Amino acid sequence: MRDYLRLLKFARPYSGTFLLASLFMGLSAIFDGATLAMIVPLADKVLTNKKIIIPSKIPAFLSDFIDKINNMTPELLLKYMAISIVALFLIKGIVGFFQSYLMSKIGQAVVRDIRSKLYTQLQNLSLDYFTQKRGGELMSRITYDVRLVENAVSYGATDMVYQTLQVVVYTLLTFFIYFRMALVSFTLLPLISFPIIKVGRILRKLSKRSQEKMADINSLLYETIIGARIVKAFNMESYEIDKFNNANRDYYKISMKSIRRLLFLSPLTEFLGCVAGILVFVWGGKEVIAGKVSFGVFGLFLGALLSLIRPFKKLSQVNSLNQQAVAASLRIYEVLDTKPTVVEILRPDRLTDFRDSIVFEDVWFSYGSQPVLNGINLEVKKGTVLAIVGRSGTGKSTLVDLIPRFYDPTKGRILIDDIDIKDYSLKSLRQQIGIVTQETILFNDTIKANISYGYARASEKEIEEAAVQAHAFDFIKRLPDGYDTVIGDRGVKLSGGERQRLAIARALLKNPPILILDEATSQLDTEAERVVQEALDKLMEGRTVFVIAHRLSTVRLAHKIIILEKGVIAEEGTHMQLLAKDGLYKHLYQLQEF
Numbered sequence: 001m002r003d004y005l006r007l008l009k010f011a012r013p014y015s016g017t018f019l020l021a022s023l024f025m026g027l028s029a030i031f032d033g034a035t036l037a038m039i040v041p042l043a044d045k046v047l048t049n050k051k052i053i054i055p056s057k058i059p060a061f062l063s064d065f066i067d068k069i070n071n072m073t074p075e076l077l078l079k080y081m082a083i084s085i086v087a088l089f090l091i092k093g094i095v096g097f098f099q100s101y102l103m104s105k106i107g108q109a110v111v112r113d114i115r116s117k118l119y120t121q122l123q124n125l126s127l128d129y130f131t132q133k134r135g136g137e138l139m140s141r142i143t144y145d146v147r148l149v150e151n152a153v154s155y156g157a158t159d160m161v162y163q164t165l166q167v168v169v170y171t172l173l174t175f176f177i178y179f180r181m182a183l184v185s186f187t188l189l190p191l192i193s194f195p196i197i198k199v200g201r202i203l204r205k206l207s208k209r210s211q212e213k214m215a216d217i218n219s220l221l222y223e224t225i226i227g228a229r230i231v232k233a234f235n236m237e238s239y240e241i242d243k244f245n246n247a248n249r250d251y252y253k254i255s256m257k258s259i260r261r262l263l264f265l266s267p268l269t270e271f272l273g274c275v276a277g278i279l280v281f282v283w284g285g286k287e288v289i290a291g292k293v294s295f296g297v298f299g300l301f302l303g304a305l306l307s308l309i310r311p312f313k314k315l316s317q318v319n320s321l322n323q324q325a326v327a328a329s330l331r332i333y334e335v336l337d338t339k340p341t342v343v344e345i346l347r348p349d350r351l352t353d354f355r356d357s358i359v360f361e362d363v364w365f366s367y368g369s370q371p372v373l374n375g376i377n378l379e380v381k382k383g384t385v386l387a388i389v390g391r392s393g394t395g396k397s398t399l400v401d402l403i404p405r406f407y408d409p410t411k412g413r414i415l416i417d418d419i420d421i422k423d424y425s426l427k428s429l430r431q432q433i434g435i436v437t438q439e440t441i442l443f444n445d446t447i448k449a450n451i452s453y454g455y456a457r458a459s460e461k462e463i464e465e466a467a468v469q470a471h472a473f474d475f476i477k478r479l480p481d482g483y484d485t486v487i488g489d490r491g492v493k494l495s496g497g498e499r500q501r502l503a504i505a506r507a508l509l510k511n512p513p514i515l516i517l518d519e520a521t522s523q524l525d526t527e528a529e530r531v532v533q534e535a536l537d538k539l540m541e542g543r544t545v546f547v548i549a550h551r552l553s554t555v556r557l558a559h560k561i562i563i564l565e566k567g568v569i570a571e572e573g574t575h576m577q578l579l580a581k582d583g584l585y586k587h588l589y590q591l592q593e594f
């Protein structure tokens with residue numbers, strides 16, 4: 001129940017609209033009853049010219065009204081009826097339009113709100129969230145789960161109110177015209193509703209499983225689309241197809257299971273309803289023959305009773321819609337409720353210009369239980385180059401990731417100009433840092449937009465200048481639309497070296513005082529590497545640089561080199577000092593391991 005209330009919270013801003021829609025639904029339900037009531041004058045007067053007899057006691061104004069009808073000629077009544085039926089349908093149409101329009105509006109608005117909230121939240125969450133969660137699963141939240149909530153809000157809520165109102169109108173109608181018979185009929189009702197409740201429970205369980213399967217399917221899709229190149233390179237197409245088909249088949253099986261239950265429910269309730277209906281029919285028929293009730297009135301009674309079946313059935317479906325939506329909203333809230341791990345303090349400083357030094361003070365870090373950095377102490381003076389060397393997996397990337405606060409140390413501090421970086425605003429901190437990694441992420445946009453990413457104010461001239469400096473001008477010139485060429489998802493239409501040069505141009509344009517280069521050339525062939533290295537040298541000029549490199553030339557020129565081994569600084573010094581030491585550095589150097 002609490003979960004359901006939280007689901008409704010999404011719709012709270014639209015409660016006014018909902019109230020208005022409910023009003024229209026109330027009118028609709030009343031008109032439905034009125035339309036059905038037309039059967040009375042039609043059967044009793046127009047067709048047979050007898051009298052309308054209602055067995056229950058009714059208020060005076062109604063009995064007067066019925067007396068009036070009883071005294072009319074069939075011809076006149078027929079004329080009146082024709083007019084009122086046309087009017088009724090016209091009004092019902094208009095009311096129905098507004099009711100559906102308003103409810104759809106609420107549904108769409110809710111979906112828009114949730115999507116936007118989710119996306120904003122995803123942007124605000126820290127990086128660790130994305131390494132823990134599967135990408136496809138997150139996509140599933142935004143697409144599939146949001147749609148389930150939409151269904152519950154626009155169709156579910158409509159039915160819940162409208163069908164309930166119909167139940168009320170028809171129930172009142174039956175009690176109103178034939179109290180005794182209505183009482184007996186309604187004791188039969190639990191008989192029909194029992195299987196609905198039972199099957200509803202099973203359906204709920206099945207729907208939960210089908211949603212989990214859907215998330216699996218999404219996840220597989222997402223991974224293989226992103227990793228299409230790897231799948232092909234390893235000839236894993238048929239393996240992936242098998243994996244996908246398994247998930248697909250499971251989803252099919254579960255769906256069919258729910259559909260079977262759902263389809264079985266319908267004839268079952270109809271049959272039970274029919275049995276109950278026949279009992280009433282026989283009894284009522286006898287009363288009509290005995291003249292205690294007119295044929296038309298009994299027809300209305302029976303009609304109202306039968307009209308109750310549909311809203312009840314709909315309401316049971318609404319229940320399953322709601323259950324699905326509640327499950328979906330729980331998963332949506334799971335994302336919305338996650339707190340970012342990297343947060344700003346209440347009143348952060350702004351890091352406006354970097355003046356002196358960056359210091360690591362006994363910095364420890366672990367991603368989970370496995371420790372990655374174990375007490376790093378380090379000082380980098382402004383304008384110097386620090387090279388970080390070490391075997392793969394020793395925490396080099398992790399160490400530099402701590403500087404822009406992609407993650408926070410589990411223990412210890414990092415200081416820029418003697419102030420803990422946690423005291424700076426994230427925005428001002430990251431503004432001072434440029435990053436080029438081995439895996440450059442570009443967006444499916446123009447060259448121009450990719451270079452000026454994060455710096456929308458850049459002029460054409462500045463962009464071109466950055467491109468020239470990054471040695472990117474030559475290849476951009478050759479592209480069909482030059483700077484306006486769209487480069488495909490993640491820049492697939494460019495070579496690795498070209499992508500790196502765009503990343504360098506991007507960093508040049510940003511012009512940050514602090515620069516992080518994480519194996520920026522490691523995935524390139526020798527020729528591409530030479531060009532990119534030249535561009536990097538340009539980029540490094542006059543900046544404070546953290547460089548993780550596998551090339552000796554870069555490392556040799558660094559002001560200081562640290563060798564990471566198992567999360568601690570095993571050795572540090574200049575190239576010459578370290579060679580003289582005859583330790584790990586020399587060993588790695590001889591193996592050409594970086």
Ligand SMILES: Nc1ncnc2c1ncn2[C@@H]1O[C@H](COP(=O)(O)OP(=O)(O)O)[C@@H](O)[C@H]1O
Nearest residue numbers: 131367368372391392393394395396397398399
């Ligand atoms: N997002 C992550 N979640 C959990 N473990 C990680 C994550 N990223 C890296 N690691 C682990 O942390 C260790 C250090 O990784 P990394 O800093 O990337 O090493 P390097 O850059 O020196 O190759 C490795 O053992 C790696 O498996």
Ligand SMILES: [Mg+2]
Nearest residue numbers: 396397398518
């Ligand atoms: Mg690395």
